[in-house]
Each structure stands twice: as structure tokens, then as C-alpha cells.
Amino acid sequence: MIRHKVLEHRFVDNFPQQLEPGVLYVSLEYGSAAHSCCCGCGEEVVTPLTPTDWNITYNGETITLHPSVGSWTLPCRSHYVIQRGRVIEAPSWTDAQIATERRRDRRAKASYFGQQAPDHAPPSLPEAVSEAAGTPEPPVGSWWQRLRGLWRGPPR
Known part of the structure; x- marks a missing residue:
């Protein structure tokens, strides 16, 4: 179940010690994005931005993160897509x-x-x-x- 259905984005140099729920932090300097898991469990999710991992699209107002976020190593095993700042729940994987x-x-x-x-x-x-x-x-x-x-x- 997804608790946070919209993510505000913030471009930052460094990630804060405590990630604020509902915020997608993007560090271009470190080539990664981070957010508190959208299910609400509070776990930190870091997505490296590389040609073989995730990429972002910024349209001047919102961010899309591709591909989906699958938190397979977390107890919640959340799976979702972040598209134009909205969080869309995706089916669980086996x-x-x-x-x-x-x-x-x-x-x-x-x-x-x-x-x-x-x-x-x-x-x-x-x-x-x-x-x-x-x-x-x-x-x-x-x-x-x-x-x-x-x-x-x-x-x-």
C-alpha cells in the first residue's frame, strides 16, 4: 500500500541526515536520488543515476524516475513508479x-x-x-x- 502518492522534488548537493517523507532528493553532483520509501515504512531508498541504473527526466516542473522502484531488500517490498512527481503503485514481484x-x-x-x-x-x-x-x-x-x-x- 502506497502512503505517499505525490513527491515534491528538491535538487541538493548532499542528502540530509533525515529524509523527509514525500520528498525526492536529487543530487546531480553525486549522480543519485534518494527518498523515504513511499509505502510509509520510513526506509531510505537510494537510486543511482547511471546509464545502467535509473535516470530522471525533469520537465521544468516535475521529475520522472525510470525504471520503477522495487524495494526488494526491504521488509515492505514496495514497488512503484514515480512519474511526473506522482507515485503509482506497481504489482509485487515474485x-x-x-x-x-x-x-x-x-x-x-x-x-x-x-x-x-x-x-x-x-x-x-x-x-x-x-x-x-x-x-x-x-x-x-x-x-x-x-x-x-x-x-x-x-x-x-
Whole structure:
């Protein structure tokens, strides 16, 4: 059950110690968004803004967060979409659906970063953060390199 059906957005440099319910905090500097779970359980939900995780669309008035937010590791297991500042409850997922999505996510990250997808569970968050910091540039010719080339001009 969703308690907070509308989220006000706030662009911030750093997230506050205590997240205010009904507010979606967006830190462009740290490439992430955070909010108190919309079910009302009070748990903190952080969504990294990356090409393989979540992205936001800001239309000058409201924010859309894509894809949906699935709080599978929280006791509430909430699932919802944030579209133009409104929270839309989504159907619950089974454990099998969650496992399938986690495998798809690992493959997408491996593909994006030019690595072979692991057959085992992903590393814990501290390991993932330290690994990501040392991740090399995507290979030349990837869609990301071509997109960057449009902004920078031809490769040197």
C-alpha cells in the first residue's frame, strides 16, 4: 500500500541526515536520488543515476524516475513508479522475477562496461563502489563513446 502518492522534488548537493517523507532528493553532483520509501515504512531508498541504473527526466516542473522502484531488500517490498512527481503503485514481484531482473541487471552492467557478466552474485556495495571507481572508459566504438564524440568532436 502506497502512503505517499505525490513527491515534491528538491535538487541538493548532499542528502540530509533525515529524509523527509514525500520528498525526492536529487543530487546531480553525486549522480543519485534518494527518498523515504513511499509505502510509509520510513526506509531510505537510494537510486543511482547511471546509464545502467535509473535516470530522471525533469520537465521544468516535475521529475520522472525510470525504471520503477522495487524495494526488494526491504521488509515492505514496495514497488512503484514515480512519474511526473506522482507515485503509482506497481504489482509485487515474485522471488523468481526479482532474481531474473538481477541477472539482467548484472549482464547490462557487464555489457556497458565491456566486461564478462559474472555467474555469481554481485559484490557488496562497498566493493561495487570501489570497483566502479577504477572502471576504465567504455571501449571505443560503444554507443557511449559515439555519443560523447558528438559533444567533443572526432576522437583524437
